[in-house]
Amino acid sequence: MAKTILIVDDDPTQRRLLQAVVEKQNFIAAHADSGEAALDALGNGGNIDIILLDLVMPGMGGMKALAEMKARAPHVPVIVLTGQGGIDTVVKAMQAGAADFFVKPVSPERLTVSLRNVMKVGELQGEVVRLRKTASGALCFGDMIADAPAMRQVVRLGERGAKSNIPILVLGDSGVGKELVAQAIHGASARSGKPMITVNCGALPENLVESILFGHEKGAFTGAIDKHMGKFREANGGTLFLDEVGDLPQDIQVKLLRALQEGEIDPVGAKRSVKVDVRIISATNRDLAEDVATGKFREDLFYRLNVFPIDVPPLQDRMEDLPELVRHFIGRFNAQEGMHITGVTAQTMSLLKGFNWPGNVRQLENAVFRAVILCEGTELEAQDFPHISGVTRDIEADDDEELALVVEPVAAQPDGPASDRDGPVHITNTAGHIRALEAIERDLIEFAIGAYAGHMSEIARRLGIGRSTLYRKVREHDLDAKASKTG
Template sequence: MPTKILIADDDATQRRLIAMLLIKKLGYKIVEAENGREALSILDADQNEQSIQLIILDLRMPELDGFAVLEQINEKYPGRPVIILTGSQDVQDAVNAMQLGATDFMTKPVSSERMIVSVQNALKLSTLTKEVTRLKKQESGTLGFTDLIGYEGGLAQVVNISRKAASSDIPTLITGETGVGKEVFARAIHGESNRAGAPFIAVNCGAIPENLVESTLFGHEKGAFTGAIQKSAGKFREAEGGTIFLDEVGDLPLDAQVKLLRVLQQKEVEPVGAGRAVPVNVRIISATHRNLEDAVRAGKFRDDLYFRLNVFKIELPPLRGRAMDIPALASHFVSRFAVSENSRINDVSDNAVDKLKSYSWPGNVRELENTLHRAMVLCDQDQIQADDIVFENASNALAAEPQVVPYHAPEHTAQNSTQASHAPYMISVLDDDGRFKAMEELENTAMHMAIEFHDGNITQAAKSLGIAKSTFYRKMDKAL
């Protein structure tokens, strides 16, 4: 899902020139608005997808000026970066705009280099701000469902169910394939519960040595066993008042399962070597990628513990079952890597997104993240292309049925060609007062019309005007 930039300016030529600059130099998709009211309507329509990551806003516009638009953006879309571009030389305008939350303020005419740097900095700052906010929420235990990518898309149904689980302390079991994001989802449940802000302690049960499981979970006294040189509270007591997340709970040895069952029944733990139980107040969320019912039948998991943990079951869908979220996830990972590694790569091209959607993702979101990280290393352009994406197992690519699109030759007559095609591209050499327009203005108008006529193809636009493509770009930069 390539990043989109909204340009709101009542000067159509200025809009188009900025658009061509950002398309050529940075590879972004552009959305245009000719006034403030239209800009807000576009943002409202984009509210669910949130593909518009930056707004370039002119101050002086009909219907609704830039200041009014900026106020509404801050109110409805906080954190969305806005660059102010205006012909005003009034310093107070710049002060007011920055006080209202503008990321940058530029006075026309602005050089192409200045515009590019401003756009790149604004997007990097936005990505950093989002990442810091996410980490703060995660650290403070307030991460919620709306912070999850796909909460209104491929995760919508499971989020609706999970809100009910969050409203109580009911033991919850999250199931799903490896890499679907079970821990992140558990954090969201905790963040939406009445325990939000209290400790969230995650434990990977499969990573604990078998002889240390009991002391790790329930704690131990000093000298309780060889190597116990100091007292340890254990993970359950660290989570006091909050939530403990037992990831891969199916990997717990049977003797530890007995102790865990006691915690669920009695709400107390007995540290190793203590000889007495200690009450605990924790909410237990567990997760596994295994089929615990099969483990129960095989005698590898206690049935009484299974029934205690599986009071409220949430099954997360695999990534191949929520392909609609892949563009947003891909954009998120690339933006994050671009900032952390100071990369010029800004997004994923449409053909690369199509390739990502064609894969079955046995490793799910974790594999997608790793694949995109590798693609950024291989990429030589501003956007990741399909050729940059290398799958771990190409046999997992989903077979796509070829589609045959019939070609219908357009009807063409001299009359409809002249009326439908030529008329909108006629240029008047006189202004509204009957005076001849300046040559530079006529030239800019001709370039703008040629770009529009050829659907943004600069090569064809330059060729149709009889000038070299390099000359065309030079004149565009000068017009900015």
């Protein structure tokens, strides 16, 4: 997890000195005694994050090595080192793309600051690239973390589906990355230069669904002051992403079917139909076949949407990707929050690997976000993941109710008999007395909001109460339901 710094110097004493500084900052040090060896290390997929390069070396020499490095791995920052009097070379090196430079002897403090700055710039650049790609519709499968075998299949299918205009249905539990897959399909398709318009079908006000999707003419109904394009026409030439498609009301399902079959829509109040050229990607975390069986979802529409289903597996089935996802999210929140977290401790990583992540990648993303904010050192620790480890930092303890500290890691199972290792929700206080029901309820709901990443329907179902009851309790307890649902 920690970043790897490649130290390139022909002088073994110098390498050892730099190694000591690097390791003290919790980075991993790798060595090369020549430019050639450094390029080998870089080429072997050794996951080098930053290079410290001596400019004066026998053989290929630092300048030549630098040029090669920038050609082969332009995203890996190179910090150059030189002896007194080598300033001219330093100028050339900076022009050739070096990120920073030092004149030997190197002071450990200055080197540490430089490493951190270089890393921060890298993370900010990564974040800028990601945001720009998301905004312009150029996000593609290479931007997803999907090395686990279960995910490779998703990428294979997605890339194949992207090549044609076939309707795609992205299936999977909440938080698995359905929207990201949809964006990648759009980005990999010939339509990537055109807009991708997202509609959250579950969040449309019932009386406006039709107008939002298909548009309306001026004066079509009371309040229709202006003509409105509608999402279909906004997406013309591009992709329309129908998120939570299972939530569409029945009468709209009929109209959507017609749009798909005929390639034309009827804006509200319009005299004529309008031709549209959109590629439909839809997504749902519901069992649509089941909804068809119970009559909630139209069978004919289901077959239209479900031509090319892609199942995104739960995080639990692709834990091989977890370390990389954690690293990715740390980088993102470092950039966003101006933090310098280098990774997670080995113990914490095994804790994260042992958890079952019912809220999937989104829950992991939220957990890392919270951890980055809570973290007091350079690496994330168990207590930075209180919902998962059951370990809290002192600052978290209640004033009037000192909670007992549960140190044992718990892998919470959503179902099954109550465990005696009940995790972060405590029924007794430190004095061994039972806590008030209301206080336990509050903690339980708070825990559930974190565990299910703020997905209120899921939380209500798990707690066995109605959604409106849940919302009422959230208000009563003054909890922040949205706090854990980002993105």
